[in-house]
Amino acid sequence: YHGIFSLPLAFGGYHLAQLLQDETEHIKCFVEGKDLTCFWEERNNLHHQYTFTYSYENKNKMACAVSSLLASNKTIFFCKLPKTPFFTTLDVQVLRDGRMLYTRSLNAENFLFLDPPRNLTVMSSGKEGQLNVSWLPPPLKYMDDSMIYEVRYAVEGSNMGKVEVVKVSTMLVLLGLQSDTRYKVWVRVKPDGVAYKGYWSAWTEPVFGVTPPSDVDPLIVLLVLFIGLILCLLSLTVILSHHKFLLKKLWPDIPTPEHKFPGLFTVYKGDFKEWMSQNNGSMWGRSVHVYTEELPSLLEVLSEVSRTSHDTSQREEEEEKESESSDSGLTDRWRDPPHAHWLMEQLRALQENPESRCQSSLLQSHDTYVTLNQGDNEQQVDDVFEETLPLQTLFTTTGTSSLSTSHSDLGSLQQSSGSGRLSSQSSFEYPNHTWAPKGPGYAYMAVADSGVSMDYRPMSSSRIAELGRHRMYTNDYKNEICPHKWPLSGQYIKSGSESCTGPVW
Amino acid sequence: VFQGCGGLVSVLIVFVWLGGNQVSPLRPICDLRVLEHFIREAQDSEVIMRGCRGGCGAMKSYFVPLTSVDFAFWEHIDVHEQAVEVQTGLSLLVQALSTAMKAVSNSRLASALDNNISNIHSLSQILSTVLPDDSAPASTQSQEVSSLPELLQVQSSFLRGKVRLLLSAAPACQRQNS
Numbered sequence: 001y002h003g004i005f006s007l008p009l010a011f012g013g014y015h016l017a018q019l020l021q022d023e024t025e026h027i028k029c030f031v032e033g034k035d036l037t038c039f040w041e042e043r044n045n046l047h048h049q050y051t052f053t054y055s056y057e058n059k060n061k062m063a064c065a066v067s068s069l070l071a072s073n074k075t076i077f078f079c080k081l082p083k084t085p086f087f088t089t090l091d092v093q094v095l096r097d098g099r100m101l102y103t104r105s106l107n108a109e110n111f112l113f114l115d116p117p118r119n120l121t122v123m124s125s126g127k128e129g130q131l132n133v134s135w136l137p138p139p140l141k142y143m144d145d146s147m148i149y150e151v152r153y154a155v156e157g158s159n160m161g162k163v164e165v166v167k168v169s170t171m172l173v174l175l176g177l178q179s180d181t182r183y184k185v186w187v188r189v190k191p192d193g194v195a196y197k198g199y200w201s202a203w204t205e206p207v208f209g210v211t212p213p214s215d216v217d218p219l220i221v222l223l224v225l226f227i228g229l230i231l232c233l234l235s236l237t238v239i240l241s242h243h244k245f246l247l248k249k250l251w252p253d254i255p256t257p258e259h260k261f262p263g264l265f266t267v268y269k270g271d272f273k274e275w276m277s278q279n280n281g282s283m284w285g286r287s288v289h290v291y292t293e294e295l296p297s298l299l300e301v302l303s304e305v306s307r308t309s310h311d312t313s314q315r316e317e318e319e320e321k322e323s324e325s326s327d328s329g330l331t332d333r334w335r336d337p338p339h340a341h342w343l344m345e346q347l348r349a350l351q352e353n354p355e356s357r358c359q360s361s362l363l364q365s366h367d368t369y370v371t372l373n374q375g376d377n378e379q380q381v382d383d384v385f386e387e388t389l390p391l392q393t394l395f396t397t398t399g400t401s402s403l404s405t406s407h408s409d410l411g412s413l414q415q416s417s418g419s420g421r422l423s424s425q426s427s428f429e430y431p432n433h434t435w436a437p438k439g440p441g442y443a444y445m446a447v448a449d450s451g452v453s454m455d456y457r458p459m460s461s462s463r464i465a466e467l468g469r470h471r472m473y474t475n476d477y478k479n480e481i482c483p484h485k486w487p488l489s490g491q492y493i494k495s496g497s498e499s500c501t502g503p504v505w
Numbered sequence: 506v507f508q509g510c511g512g513l514v515s516v517l518i519v520f521v522w523l524g525g526n527q528v529s530p531l532r533p534i535c536d537l538r539v540l541e542h543f544i545r546e547a548q549d550s551e552v553i554m555r556g557c558r559g560g561c562g563a564m565k566s567y568f569v570p571l572t573s574v575d576f577a578f579w580e581h582i583d584v585h586e587q588a589v590e591v592q593t594g595l596s597l598l599v600q601a602l603s604t605a606m607k608a609v610s611n612s613r614l615a616s617a618l619d620n621n622i623s624n625i626h627s628l629s630q631i632l633s634t635v636l637p638d639d640s641a642p643a644s645t646q647s648q649e650v651s652s653l654p655e656l657l658q659v660q661s662s663f664l665r666g667k668v669r670l671l672l673s674a675a676p677a678c679q680r681q682n683s
Binding site: 086087088089108141146195196349 | 541573
């Protein structure tokens with residue numbers, strides 16, 4: 001390292017001159033390495049003889065060779081003491097032409113001007129917003145652990161710099177930096193002021209470092225994935241342990257009335273008539289449950305039979321039947337109970353009648369029968385049935401009791417409140433009455449609710465009355481949907497399956 | 506058994522690693538921060554002295570050790586010679602400070618001087634532990650100062666210079682070169 005004064009003032013000397021601007025003494029001194037250099041300024045146009053003397057510890061004065069350095073408008077005279085004694089008071093004097101000009105007493109160890117730190121390195125620590133800065137102290141003996149450092153850093157191109165002071169240690173971790181940014185870092189050093197004192201050294205050449213980009217810590221990603229996996233496993237376990245319950249909720253079973261009819265499907269293979277004859281006694285003794293899944297459904301009158309004389313006499317019986325009804329959906333009282341009762345009896349009689357044109361396996365699920373009152377059902381049923389449209393059986397009586405009935409759960413009662421709305425209820429227990437067809441007079445439909453919806457268009461009651469004069473319509477099925485559409489204007493109904501026969505006009 | 510050995514080895518490795526990373530000297534007695542504490546207290550006495558108006562203490566002359574250090578010369582002196590010189594100088598300082606303390610009228614300065622005396626006693630003990638002073642105390646050169654401020658400055662310079670250089674250069678206190 002060259003002496004400061006061996007270089008032009010533009011470099012190190014200028015820096016030192018800046019540092020010593022606050023020095024009030026005329027003689028300014030600094031220690032560079034192990035040698036003390038003292039200098040003073042004089043104006044140019046003066047030509048004098050300068051002598052520099054120093055002494056310490058009551059010894060004799062010693063002289064030092066004075067050199068000069070020409071600046072723009074001044075001259076700098078300096079002297080470098082050979083073998084500078086430290087830790088003792090030095091008395092220095094400047095004599096101009098033999099006369100004392102300046103004098104000063106100082107301890108050399110208090111004016112150290114160190115070299116800047118070496119090997120400054122800036123590295124990314126891998127963590128977001130951090131940089132590792134490290135350097136080496138200037139090569140001075142006995143002073144390694146009595147130095148203090150100052151680290152200055154700024155974003156490249158910015159003038160706003162921050163300063164960090166570091167004692168003794170020769171490395172520093174910069175925190176709180178912007179991610180993915182290029183930083184400039186400088187370091188300088190000074191004696192810590194206990195054993196040695198001095199001036200701040202010159203800044204090192206700037207070293208650049210780039211902070212790592214802010215991305216997700218892989219550890220965090222792994223943790224998130226791991227927790228997600230655990231949650232999935234937990235939910236899977238819960239689902240599997242309750243899969244039956246969830247399956248029931250999402251994919252409900254189609255209810256079958258099999259449990260209500262023991263042996264109907266297994267033994268008698270669906271032959272209801274046979275099953276009825278065998279299980280006659282046990283059937284009615286059982287309580288009937290109201291199935292809450294059943295919805296009210298509309299009925300349509302297709303034909304009409306004439307009233308019989310038994311209507312009025314059966315009014316009382318009807319009222320009794322009504323009390324036995326366990327319809328959960330009945331909201332309106334039907335207006336003509338006697339007809340319902342008559343219908344039940346007719347249905348029952350038909351079931352027992354072997355001459356029935358209809359097949360006995362007509363209604364296999366719990367069927368509902370609805371009677372229609374001719375007088376009430378003037379209006380057309382407007383609504384289209386949905387969901388649990390029952391399979392329907394239309395019976396027309398023209399004097400003959402050619403009705404097929406079933407002893408399935410009877411008891412659907414018409415609900416007609418003038419709006420033409422029909423609703424069939426789930427089955428309810430019907431007392432053990434024999435049905436006797438009362439003769440023609442009313443058209444009625446057997447509504448069977450098998451949980452299967454069927455779409456059809458309603459008919460007007462007048463039309464139904466017209467139909468009633470002609471023929472009977474049977475709708476045989478075995479848990480099948482007969483894709484019929486009720487005509488509005490007497491269109492031909494074609495049977496969609498073998499088991500279905502449509503009306504013949 | 507193997508688990509215990511593995512644990513012990515790992516613990517030892519941790520300690521070795523920790524020891525290798527230390528900046529301070531290996532022996533606690535070689536810690537220069539103790540000496541730096543004494544140096545600061547000696548400088549505190551100088552500050553109190555400067556605040557004295559009208560002379561807090563008697564203006565006497567004291568015999569004090571030489572404090573100047575020529576690095577080139579000092580490095581060629583044997584460590585033991587250095588130790589002898591330092592110990593002699595410390596005893597001289599104690600004598601001078603004791604004399605000064607008796608004559609000082611300012612109580613604050615007197616207590617500071619008393620503190621300095623006890624510090625120098627501690628330093629003597631530290632140095633005798635680090636560098637056994639087996640050779641006889643040689644007749645070292647001394648100088649004479651005429652005032653208490655000069656005495657305090659000599660004390661400060663002596664501690665910062667020769668005492669500190671000796672302690673940092675003592676063989677028992679040398680750090681392992683990495």
